[in-house]
Amino acid sequence: MPQITIRTDIDGCEETVSEYICDWPDCPNVAVHVVGVVAALRIRAAMCAEHAARFANRGNESSS
Numbered sequence: 001m002p003q004i005t006i007r008t009d010i011d012g013c014e015e016t017v018s019e020y021i022c023d024w025p026d027c028p029n030v031a032v033h034v035v036g037v038v039a040a041l042r043i044r045a046a047m048c049a050e051h052a053a054r055f056a057n058r059g060n061e062s063s064s
Contacts, residue, residue, distance in 0.1 A: 024051040 005018045020031040023045045031046035035055055038044075047055060 020046055022046070022048040022051055024048070027051060 002021045003018060004021055005016060008015045008017075021027075022029045022031045024047055027048060029048035029050070032049050033052035034044055034046045035052055036045040
């Protein structure tokens, strides 16, 4: 998952904001849910709330 860091200077005080971006293709939203980890490879997947819900419910859609 890509990490975005923004550094700004507000009233002489430096601010740094870092966020991870959703792993869903072409989604620019902030990742809020980790959906998978491979510890041996130090890899993790994280998604925004909308795509994490869609990923979690993907098996339920075909059984309806």
